[in-house]
Amino acid sequence: MVDVALQSRALVSAEAVTRAKALDRLRLGDAAFRLMTRSAAMGVLALLSAVIISLIAGSLPAIKTFGFGFLVSESWNPVTEKFGALPAIYGTILTSFIAMLIAVPIGLMIAFFLTELCPPWLRRPIGIAIELLAGIPSIIYGIWGLFVFAPFLQETLQPFLINTLGNVPGIGSLFAGPPYGIGMLTSGLILAIMVLPFVTSITRDVFEAVPPVLKEAAYGLGCTTWEVVRNVVLPYARVGVIGGVMLGLGRALGETMAVTFVIGNAHRIAASVLAPGTTISATIANEFTEAVGDLYTSALITLGLILFVITFIVLAIARYLLMRIERRIG
Amino acid sequence: MPDTVLASRYAGRRRSNNAATALAFAATIVGVGWLVLILGSLLWQGFSGLSLAVFTQMTPPPGSSGGLLNPIVGSLILTFIAVAIGTPIGILAGTYMAEYGRYDRLTSVVRFINDILLSAPSIVIGLFIYEVMVAPLGHFSGWAGGVALAVLVIPVVVRTTEDMLTLVPDALREAATSIGLPRSLAIRHICYRAARAGMVTGVLLAVARISGETAPLLFTSLNNQFWSTNLNQPIASLPVIIFQFALSPYKDWQSLAWTGALIITLAVLALSISARALVATGKQS
Numbered sequence: 001m002v003d004v005a006l007q008s009r010a011l012v013s014a015e016a017v018t019r020a021k022a023l024d025r026l027r028l029g030d031a032a033f034r035l036m037t038r039s040a041a042m043g044v045l046a047l048l049s050a051v052i053i054s055l056i057a058g059s060l061p062a063i064k065t066f067g068f069g070f071l072v073s074e075s076w077n078p079v080t081e082k083f084g085a086l087p088a089i090y091g092t093i094l095t096s097f098i099a100m101l102i103a104v105p106i107g108l109m110i111a112f113f114l115t116e117l118c119p120p121w122l123r124r125p126i127g128i129a130i131e132l133l134a135g136i137p138s139i140i141y142g143i144w145g146l147f148v149f150a151p152f153l154q155e156t157l158q159p160f161l162i163n164t165l166g167n168v169p170g171i172g173s174l175f176a177g178p179p180y181g182i183g184m185l186t187s188g189l190i191l192a193i194m195v196l197p198f199v200t201s202i203t204r205d206v207f208e209a210v211p212p213v214l215k216e217a218a219y220g221l222g223c224t225t226w227e228v229v230r231n232v233v234l235p236y237a238r239v240g241v242i243g244g245v246m247l248g249l250g251r252a253l254g255e256t257m258a259v260t261f262v263i264g265n266a267h268r269i270a271a272s273v274l275a276p277g278t279t280i281s282a283t284i285a286n287e288f289t290e291a292v293g294d295l296y297t298s299a300l301i302t303l304g305l306i307l308f309v310i311t312f313i314v315l316a317i318a319r320y321l322l323m324r325i326e327r328r329i330g
Numbered sequence: 331m332p333d334t335v336l337a338s339r340y341a342g343r344r345r346s347n348n349a350a351t352a353l354a355f356a357a358t359i360v361g362v363g364w365l366v367l368i369l370g371s372l373l374w375q376g377f378s379g380l381s382l383a384v385f386t387q388m389t390p391p392p393g394s395s396g397g398l399l400n401p402i403v404g405s406l407i408l409t410f411i412a413v414a415i416g417t418p419i420g421i422l423a424g425t426y427m428a429e430y431g432r433y434d435r436l437t438s439v440v441r442f443i444n445d446i447l448l449s450a451p452s453i454v455i456g457l458f459i460y461e462v463m464v465a466p467l468g469h470f471s472g473w474a475g476g477v478a479l480a481v482l483v484i485p486v487v488v489r490t491t492e493d494m495l496t497l498v499p500d501a502l503r504e505a506a507t508s509i510g511l512p513r514s515l516a517i518r519h520i521c522y523r524a525a526r527a528g529m530v531t532g533v534l535l536a537v538a539r540i541s542g543e544t545a546p547l548l549f550t551s552l553n554n555q556f557w558s559t560n561l562n563q564p565i566a567s568l569p570v571i572i573f574q575f576a577l578s579p580y581k582d583w584q585s586l587a588w589t590g591a592l593i594i595t596l597a598v599l600a601l602s603i604s605a606r607a608l609v610a611t612g613k614q615s
Contacts (some may be wrong), residue, residue: 026512033514034430040422041431041440044488047481048443051454054461109357117354126362128606133365135535135602136595137542139569143576143591144368147375147584193368196361224347247449254451256545257573281453281545288457288549304457308450315446323442 051308059302061294070302076267078292083299085306087267091184091277092307095259096252098188098273099195104245106192107199112229114200115207127204134197142261145190146182150262153189154181158274173271182264185273190258195248202244206237206325240325246318254311256281280307369595376592379585384593389555389571392580398590400557401571404472405541407559408551408567411476412540416483417533423484424491429517432496441492448485455481456546464550472561475551482543483536490532494525531605538601542594544569568594 062070066083073084110130114123158179166175210233218228234241264276265286278286280303291297383397390396423440431437459478464470498521506516522529552564553574559565568590575587 026515030512030514033517034426037422037426037430038436040419041426041436043419044423044440044444044447044484047484048447050462051450051458054458055454058457058461106357106361109354110361112350113354113358117351118358126358129362129365132599132602135538135598136368137544137569137598139542139544139572140372140591140595141368143572143587144371146576147588148371193364197365200361224343226347226350227343229350250449254449254453256451256453257569260573261576281451284453284457285545285548288460289552301457301461304454308454311449311451311454312446315449316442319442319445 055301055305055308059298059305062298062302065295070299071306074269078296081293081295083296085280085303087269088278088280088283088303089306090269091263092253092279092281092310094184094273094277095187095191095263095279096249098185099191099252100245100249102189102192103196103199103248107196107203108241110200111203111207114204115233116225116229127201130197130200134201137257138194138255139257141190141194141258145186145258146261149190150181150186153186154179158185161274174273177270177272177274179274180264180276182262183274183276184263186262187259187279188273190262191252191255194255194258195252198251199244199248202247203237203241206240206244207233209240209325210236237325239321243318243321243325246314246321250311250315250318253314254281254307256285260285280304372588372592372595375585375588379589380592384586384589388557389566389586390582392578392583395582396586398568398571398586398593400554401566401568401590402593403559404551404554404566405568407561407565408472408476408479408547409537409541411473411561412479412483413533413537415477416480416536417487420484420487420532421491421529424488425495425517427488427492428495429521444485444488448489451545452482452543453545456549459546459550469562470550470552470564472551472563472565475547475565475567476561478546478550479540479543482540482546486536486539487532490535491525491529494528494532495521497528498524527608527611531608534601534605534608538598538605541597541601542569544573548573
């Protein structure tokens with residue numbers, strides 16, 4: 001009797017021990033998994049910090065040599081090791097500006113078409129087509145720009161601009177010079193085609209998020225379709241649209257391959273938008289592997305740092321605006 | 331008198347409405363047509379060069395015929411490395427954000443930073459990897475190219491993993507907890523399974539994103555005219571070969587560049603379409 005009781009107690013305690021062990025193992029596994037996921041999340045933060053730190057470290061020699069003058073100097077001479085970022089910054093901003101000037105109105109009008117005018121059966125195919133096109137790699141746009149688009153512009157649009165707008169006093173110098181085919185304007189146009197899908201799909205999404213009640217009320221008052229879009233949809237979706245535009249701008253500023261093919265890589269600031277120029281990303285892509293000497297490499301990395309800071313600010317504003325509209329909808 | 335004023339005002343409103351509608355139609359035709367034009371010329375130029383030789387022969391010296399076997403294999407290897415490194419990190423980080431720290435400060439910061447990484451210029455990522463992997467080791471390498479692409483994979487996977495896990499209904503988690511399943515097992519066996527289609531989609535989208543990336547490879551994995559699978563050496567990749575061949579003066583190289591561009595585009599389109607199909611079937615079941 002006693003034996004049995006003892007035995008069973010021993011059994012029970014043995015079971016309890018294994019049970020406790022198993023629970024401990026599970027608890028340990030749980031804590032380990034949680035730690036792993038948390039460190040991976042921290043890793044994303046560490047990644048961004050590492051990018052910034054390494055860029056700053058790499059650009060120190062150039063910053064020490066040129067100081068603040070790097071930002072405003074126009075010279076770029078690898079032989080005498082005199083470097084300045086101004087032509088590249090100017091080219092980056094000008095090409096992106098041309099791109100947004102064209103892509104934003106077209107993107108807004110396409111979004112207007114898709115949300116208000118398009119027959120429902122056509123809405124999905126066009127929407128999908130636009131989203132698929134957003135995924136086409138930029139090098140495809142580059143090769144198309146070099147072989148098809150630039151020769152086409154050289155023969156049609158550019159002579160036309162030179163012969164008409166080129167003679168207008170005031171803005172004439174913007175369209176002066178020979179039609180090279182490649183150059184700032186061509187790069188801007190290609191960037192416009194590239195960012196169009198981004199701008200369109202985000203604007204469409206924010207247009208669709210406008211409460212139908214608002215639109216119906218406006219229609220009920222007798223507004224035309226255009227008046228509804230102009231006075232109800234656009235004001236309501238304004239923040240989201242600006243966010244989408246900034247997101248497209250961020251893409252355009254940092255875009256490398258599509259531009260590198262057709263920009264012409266000339267380190268000078270020309271008055272004419274038809275002239276070849278350069279952008280930050282195109283300069284890095286073209287010259288980095290051939291850069292001889294620490295100062296040359298460092299100057300290119302400094303360009304990268306400038307680009308990163310510019311796009312970071314633009315993208316941060318874009319995300320902030322889009323987050324605001326998401327919160328309002330959600 | 332007021333009647334005619336009203337009528338003319340109404341006519342004016344109708345005119346501006348018609349004008350805006352016409353503009354919207356025109357914009358859609360121009361926008362979509364332009365993009366169709368690009369794809370059309372790509373098909374036109376690329377298909378003429380497409381043959382079996384493209385997939386079986388090495389890149390040629392200028393002036394002779396050849397194929398794209400070494401860059402195709404190089405691209406596959408680099409993509410594989412990038413996915414192998416980037417996916418686990420991305421999934422773990424996304425898991426933390428959706429499961430453990432959904433309402434954390436950390437999560438909202440990570441989400442913000444991740445969204446910025448998602449559209450950060452890829453050439454800057456190339457510079458970063460050059461600084462930390464190429465310059466210290468003193469040579470360009472396939473590993474550096476793979477890691478650079480992995481940096482681009484991570485944000486895509488983080489984003490989709492978080493989104494997909496957030497969609498998993500809480501009732502599933504509660505049921506798992508109520509039968510005594512520890513949190514980590516519940517996540518791995520219940521939530522991952524429920525969100526699997528969406529998470530695979532994320533990886534597919536990431537592959538589509540990196541398969542055409544050129545800028546981060548230019549000064550990490552560099553390029554190689556010859557057959558090489560040594561990851562400590564420069565390795566050929568399709569985008570970089572396209573870049574080099576397209577800018578060369580040789581006709582053979584240029585037509586190979588078009589063919590390469592066609593292959594990449596078809597691969598990217600196939601990946602994004604299958605990702606879409608996957609999401610669609612996931613929604614139905």
